[in-house]
Structure formats: structure tokens, C-alpha cells
Amino acid sequence: MPRPSSVARLRHMLDSxxxxxxxxxxxTRRDLEHTRLLQLGLTRLVEIIGxxxxxxxxxxxxxxxxxxxxxxxxxRNKLIHGYDTIDLDILWDTVRNELPGLVEALEQATDAATSx
Numbered sequence: 001m002p003r004p005s006s007v008a009r010l011r012h013m014l015d016s017x018x019x020x021x022x023x024x025x026x027x028t029r030r031d032l033e034h035t036r037l038l039q040l041g042l043t044r045l046v047e048i049i050g051x052x053x054x055x056x057x058x059x060x061x062x063x064x065x066x067x068x069x070x071x072x073x074x075x076r077n078k079l080i081h082g083y084d085t086i087d088l089d090i091l092w093d094t095v096r097n098e099l100p101g102l103v104e105a106l107e108q109a110t111d112a113a114t115s116x
Contacts (some may be wrong), residue, residue, distance in 0.1 A: 004005075004059075005055075005057075006056050006057055006060040007110065007113045009052045009055050009056045009112065009115065010052075010106055010109050010110050011054070011110055012048065012049075012052040012058065013048075013049045013052045013053055013102075014103065014106040014110055016024070016045045016046075016048040016049045016052070017045070017049055017099045017102050017106060018103055019044055019045055020041075020046060020049075020095045020099055021095060021103060022043040023038065023041055023042060023045070023078055023095075024038075024042070024095055024096060025077045029089070029092050030033065032088055032091070032092050033088060039086075039088065039091075042091055042095055043086060045088050046070050046075060046076065046079060046091065046094060046095070047076050047079050047080060049072060049075075049076065049099075049102075050072050050076020050077070050079070051076055051077055053067075053072040053073050053076070054070075054073045054076065055070055064089065064105070064109050066105040066108070066109075067103075067105050067106065067109065069101065071093055072102070074082075075094060079091075083087075088094055
């Protein structure tokens with residue numbers, strides 16, 4: 001299945017997604033609004049997830065349809081290129097509601113890749 005470089009990229013995605021989810025544990029959307037360091041941390045982690053996803057080879061992405069590749073890379077692009085217009089509601093929703101499912105899909109993908 002994935003080449004070693006693909007496994008490394010999947011792990012980068014997984015580690016960053018887990019970290020982003022853990023950063024908001026016990027926090028509210030209001031905390032994000034008022035904590036610049038939290039804003040910067042979540043933004044950077046989501047950027048890393050998208051950058052790593054963009055580096056996963058096409059053939060590997062095609063074997064892992066549970067991962068919304070275009071959405072993940074698209075979010076990274078919006079954050080990088082729209083750094084001055086980041087919508088904190090979208091960032092919060094992504095980390096709170098989308099990343100837990102991505103973590104699950106990445107765990108399955110990395111488990112399958114390392115057992116081969």
C-alpha cells in the first residue's frame with residue numbers, strides 16, 4: 001500500500017490532528033476568540049495537516065477514500081493564502097467537528113500501512 005514516505009506523511013497528519021483536537025479540550029469557542037496563541041496553534045496545525053496531505057502521492061490517496069483529501073488541502077490553502085481573513089468559526093468547527101473523524105480515518109490508514 002503506501003510507500004514509507006506516504007506513511008510518514010499520514011503520521012504527520014495524524015499527529016497534528018490529534019494535537020489540534022487536544023488543544024481545544026476543555027475550551028470553548030469564546031476561548032478561541034480571546035486567546036491569540038490558541039488561534040495561532042490551531043491554524044498552524046491545520047496547515048501542517050493540509051501540507052502533509054498534499055505531499056501524499058496520488059496513488060496512495062486513491063487507496064484511502066475515507067480521507068477527504070481535497071477538503072484537507074483546500075483548508076490549508078485557505079489558511080495560508082487567506083492568513084488575514086481567517087474565519088475563527090470555521091477553524092473551530094473544523095477542529096471540533098471534522099478532525100476527530102479525520103483522526104479515526106488516519107489511525108485506520110496508518111495501522112493498515114504499518115501491518116503490511
